[in-house]
Amino acid sequence: MTHLQKLRLPSLLKRVSVNISLKSQESNVLSNESYDITGRSRLYRRKRNTSIDSALKVSRATKEAQTALIEYLHCTRSFPFTDAEYISRHSPLFLQELLKRVNIEQGIRRSITRFLRYNPINEFEPFFESMGLSPYEYSSFLPRDLMYLDDNQTLLQNYTVLCNYGFPRGMLGRIYKEAADVFRYGNGLLQSKLQTLEEMGINKDIIVNIVCSSPYLLTGDQDRYFLKMFDKLKSIKLEDDWISKHLIKNVVYRWNQLFELLNLLSSIIGSDEQLRILICQHPTLLFASGNTSYSLITFFLKFGWTRKDFLSFFLLFPQIQLAKFVSNLKRSHRFLVEIDMDAQGIGKLICTNPLLLGSCNLKRASSVLGSLQTGKKRICDIIKENPLILKDWELGLRVQPLPSLNENSYMMKTKFLRDLGFVKDSNEIRKALKRFRGSGMKLQERFDCLVKTGISREDVLKMIKIAPQILNQSKDVIEIKIDFLVNGMGYPLSSLVSFPAYISYNVQRVKLRLSMYSWLRCQGLVEPNLSLCTIIAITDELFIRRYVDKNSQGPEIWKKLKEQFCPS
Secondary structure, three states: OHHHHHHHHHHHHHHHHHHHHHHHHHHHHHOOOEEOOOOOEEOHHHHHOHHHHHHHHHHHHHHHHHHHHHHHHHHHOOOOHHHHHHHHHOOHHHHHHHHHOOOHHHOHHHHHHHHHHHOOOOOHHHHHHHOOOOHHHHHHHOOOOOOOHHHOHHHHHHHHHHHHHOOOHHHHHHHHHHOHHHHHOOOOHHHHHHHHHHHOOOOHHHHHHHHHHOHHHHOOOHHHHHHHHHHHHHHOOOOOOHHHHHOOOOOOOOHHHHHHHHHHHHHHHOOHHHHHHHHHHOOHHHHOOOOHHHHHHHHHHOOOOOHHHHHHHHHOOOOOOHHHHHHHHHHHHHHHHHOOOOHHHHHHHHHHOHHHHHHOOEOOHHHHHHHHOOOHHHHHHHHHHOHHHHHHHEOOOOOOOOOOHHHHHHHHHHHHHHHHOOOOOOHHHHHHHHHOOOOOOOHHHHHHHHHHOOOOHHHHHHHHHHOHHHHHOOHHHHHHHHHHHHHHOOOOOHHHHHOHHHHHOOHHHHHHHHHHHHHHHHOOOOOOOOOHHHHHOOOHHHHHHHOHHHOOOHHHHHHHHHHHHOOO
């Protein structure tokens, strides 16, 4: 037992020693430092943090370069310390190029100081960069014959005016890029323009925000139009800071155009209160980029819109970006043109459903036609009957093929008859479906046409059950035949109930037979109360033999009437 313990004890101690050593190494690795068996430390930290040291070195180099540039601008070039510090801290690209031109191994700050002493720099480069301009933006602004900023005192004076007024220095680049004339104003002019805006009761912060969004406000006569527009908005009880809150960033405004647009909207809306509500709900109508609102108004004017149309449209305008709405509207118009819809149909659709067309982001017409697997004429008819179908053809939605015309028509005919009370799979419904011809889309319209003539709904149902084919006639033809029968020949409407098939015969036959019968009746050659069925339904040969040939003048009258009603 003792011998066994002697054998195992060193082994056990060795394993424990190894485990302790491993744990110790793990702990030391976590602390970025390890020790070998001799107790000497091995600094892994330097190897692990090479990139961090490099970044710190770059950061230190940049800071020393900034300090050197500050000393140069302030001490050597006599710039105010605030200006010198801001320019140096906010021109990193210029400093990077400067660092490339000096030997940083000999001390960054010292090397740059020595370099600047003997190598004059173009001071306009860090100046413009600190104003928020990139090199490719300010390259065209660099003066050809100047290197020192104090050689352009006008530029510095106006720069100082803007800084002291409260303009962010980083935004001055945009003002310079879009309205460089501001920095060329003579002594006191820029301050005078800003003072004029203040005298209107506009807060300094609001002026700064508006000018940063629209630098042209300080050039030409734009301030005059802005003041007019500001007065107009105040007259409709909008808050002073309302304009600055709703200006869109990176949009250049022409205040003369905005003022004209505001007057146009005012003339359309009429009421100041409604104008205020409209602009508050949809500020983009006034401040959208470009001429979006003008484009929208012009588009509708082409379709004959009146002030009343615009008023109802604007008051119901949806919560959607104006630019998106106009884009959708033009896309919808192009869709209707591409499916060959007639101009009258397009105009009617745009006048009655403008909000729908502006809210739909439609697919291309070719894509919809391919998905629906149908022709352009059918799509036009579907849209005219139900414009809301356009919502199903928007981008991102899957478009299912339409049922075939025969299948679709059969379903519509069946539904029509079922709605009238026909029993499913009955002999009456099978008879009606067999005699119906063409599309089932117009059946309800023709049924309503018969009811509107004065025939009761119950009698019209009886007529359809007796002669379903009467609904194959168009609405216009039905009206012509009934008018001729009632007003032309004096028959009562009740005669149609007993002989509805009258409507199925062509107009020429009806007029020829009834006119001949009317002449014969005046001559006393026929009974005065012959039924329509007797007059219309028999063949020409039997009608001539039975009625026309009864009088010697009959054939001649028949011939004249035939030439009148059946010239072909």
